[in-house]
Amino acid sequence: MAEPYQHYIDGEWVSGDGSETFESENPATGETLAEFERGSPSDIDQAITVAEAAYEEWRELSRIERAEYLWDVYQELRDRTDELGEIVTKECGKEISEGKADVVEAAHMVEWAAGDARHPSGDIIPSEIAAKDAYMRRKPRGVTGCITPWNFPIAIPYWHMAVALVEGNTVVFKPAEQTPWCAQIIAEMFDDAGIPPGVFNMVQGFGDAGNAIVEDDRVPTVLFTGSAEVGHKIAGKLGDVSGRRVACEMGGKNAVVITEEADLDIAVHSAVMSSFKTTGQRCVSAERLIVHTDIYDEFKDRFVEIASNVAVGDPLDEETFMGPLIEAEHAEKVARYNELAREEGVNILVDRTELDAAEIPDGHENGHWIGPFVYEADPDADLRCISEEVFGPHVALLEYDGDIERAVEIQNDTPYGLAGAIVSEDYRQINYYRDHAELGLAYGNLPCIGAEVQLPFGGVKKSGNGYPSAREIIEAVTDRTAWTLNNSKDIKMAQGLSADIITEND
Numbered sequence: 001m002a003e004p005y006q007h008y009i010d011g012e013w014v015s016g017d018g019s020e021t022f023e024s025e026n027p028a029t030g031e032t033l034a035e036f037e038r039g040s041p042s043d044i045d046q047a048i049t050v051a052e053a054a055y056e057e058w059r060e061l062s063r064i065e066r067a068e069y070l071w072d073v074y075q076e077l078r079d080r081t082d083e084l085g086e087i088v089t090k091e092c093g094k095e096i097s098e099g100k101a102d103v104v105e106a107a108h109m110v111e112w113a114a115g116d117a118r119h120p121s122g123d124i125i126p127s128e129i130a131a132k133d134a135y136m137r138r139k140p141r142g143v144t145g146c147i148t149p150w151n152f153p154i155a156i157p158y159w160h161m162a163v164a165l166v167e168g169n170t171v172v173f174k175p176a177e178q179t180p181w182c183a184q185i186i187a188e189m190f191d192d193a194g195i196p197p198g199v200f201n202m203v204q205g206f207g208d209a210g211n212a213i214v215e216d217d218r219v220p221t222v223l224f225t226g227s228a229e230v231g232h233k234i235a236g237k238l239g240d241v242s243g244r245r246v247a248c249e250m251g252g253k254n255a256v257v258i259t260e261e262a263d264l265d266i267a268v269h270s271a272v273m274s275s276f277k278t279t280g281q282r283c284v285s286a287e288r289l290i291v292h293t294d295i296y297d298e299f300k301d302r303f304v305e306i307a308s309n310v311a312v313g314d315p316l317d318e319e320t321f322m323g324p325l326i327e328a329e330h331a332e333k334v335a336r337y338n339e340l341a342r343e344e345g346v347n348i349l350v351d352r353t354e355l356d357a358a359e360i361p362d363g364h365e366n367g368h369w370i371g372p373f374v375y376e377a378d379p380d381a382d383l384r385c386i387s388e389e390v391f392g393p394h395v396a397l398l399e400y401d402g403d404i405e406r407a408v409e410i411q412n413d414t415p416y417g418l419a420g421a422i423v424s425e426d427y428r429q430i431n432y433y434r435d436h437a438e439l440g441l442a443y444g445n446l447p448c449i450g451a452e453v454q455l456p457f458g459g460v461k462k463s464g465n466g467y468p469s470a471r472e473i474i475e476a477v478t479d480r481t482a483w484t485l486n487n488s489k490d491i492k493m494a495q496g497l498s499a500d501i502i503t504e505n506d
């Protein structure tokens with residue numbers, strides 16, 4: 001068997017201190033893809049040490065010079081989109097159009113960050129005093145820890161790292177343990193681009209390696225995208241530590257609101273996309289469909305018809321809509337939630353927890369297959385299945401009666417606030433939703449998935465405490481300085497404050 005893949009520290013491929021390895025698995029077949037060294041806290045310590053040393057020179061380059069390295073990465077992402085898209089699909093099970101879209105989104109983020117290097121940065125601000133020039137300038141913060149999940153294995157690392165690097169920070173990247181192959185390619189791309197040693201470092205591994213980044217005071221900024229459970233643990237540890245900042249993007253119990261004024265074609269299309277794309281494993285996937293009673297029966301019939309027939313299968317096949325779940329433990333978790341819904345007494349409409357043998361393609365018997373699970377429940381019932389994030393194709397239809405205020409009340413009846421959508425032809429309903437739904441990402445007459453990198457991305461409430469991704473990440477990875485320069489020999493103060501120095505002799 002080939003040697004396990006290594007970590008990338010200080011511009012070198014290195015074996016860590018530990019002797020353990022782990023394997024990457026194709027979730028559609030169960031086959032082993034490759035073997036990787038498992039990083040330990042001491043490997044993270046080493047990566048932070050070199051990242052801290054490299055920071056001194058990296059921050060002295062101009063933004064445009066730093067961006068040059070990223071243009072090389074951009075070119076490679078573009079040239080290799082199809083090949084890398086297939087690797088994404090093989091390693092995380094997303095159907096092939098999603099695999100490629102992951103790489104395209106990464107390219108967009110790199111393009112945005114590198115292009116931004118030539119754009120104005122900061123603000124020129126008026127001063128009350130004519131002789132004073134005032135500016136808002138940004139400074140990098142230092143070593144940035146990037147802890148990422150498996151479901152966008154190429155895009156999210158670049159969401160974190162592209163802007164962080166252009167702004168002058170150095171990086172220690174701890175990718176998800178489920179998608180080390182994609183992370184290996186990301187590191188190879190930085191190596192191909194000739195990024196200076198220590199500026200970008202990658203340590204493969206699990207939560208203990210991620211935690212070592214969190215625990216290290218030499219890392220002023222931690223960017224985390226992943227589960228609410230881990231994200232809140234990290235935010236709890238660092239929230240109060242001065243000088244350290246953590247930006248977390250976590251999950252949601254997202255909803256699509258479908259009012260009595262909805263175009264039902266748009267409603268059904270948006271609901272299916274929101275619930276089942278990526279097999280429900282996007283942080284923005286919808287697990288609640290809040291549907292007005294006047295159109296409920298028709299919507300239900302149409303949604304159930306599609307959920308019963310949606311194509312689950314080989315994600316490399318372009319005729320597939322839903323691939324497998326990421327791993328066996330996750331499939332077990334989703335199956336447990338389906339069972340919980342049954343125990344909680346909801347009315348089950350579609351149950352494809354166990355797919356028919358005929359639905360599973362040849363050679364894919366060891367994949368982690370679960371099809372759509374759809375049920376109807378009372379929106380006011382105190383049920384775990386309609387409150388807790390499942391992260392799978394597990395969807396509740398919640399029928400409501402009344403006006404848009406009532407629909408938004410149900411939408412907001414969750415501790416989360418990541419993404420949501422409204423389907424309606426009535427602009428007053430849409431505007432009410434826009435202004436009152438407690439969400440970081442909101443859509444009208446669209447699915448609640450499908451972010452673009454030039455928009456902010458992040459949630460409110462339990463879904464996030466900042467923007468570790470897309471363009472607003474600039475706030476997380478820089479500090480602002482309000483800089484004022486006096487062009488006069490006299491010192492004059494704002495607000496009429498006296499600048500006279502008065503002594504006892506005056």
Ligand code: ADP
Nearest residue numbers: 147148149175176177206207210211226227230
């Ligand atoms: P998911 O459920 O999407 O896999 P997780 O929150 O479990 O999300 O994982 C997201 C990332 O966080 C992964 O890279 C994982 O290894 C890392 N991680 C898990 N536990 C911890 C922890 N205690 N501290 C820091 N990082 C962690």
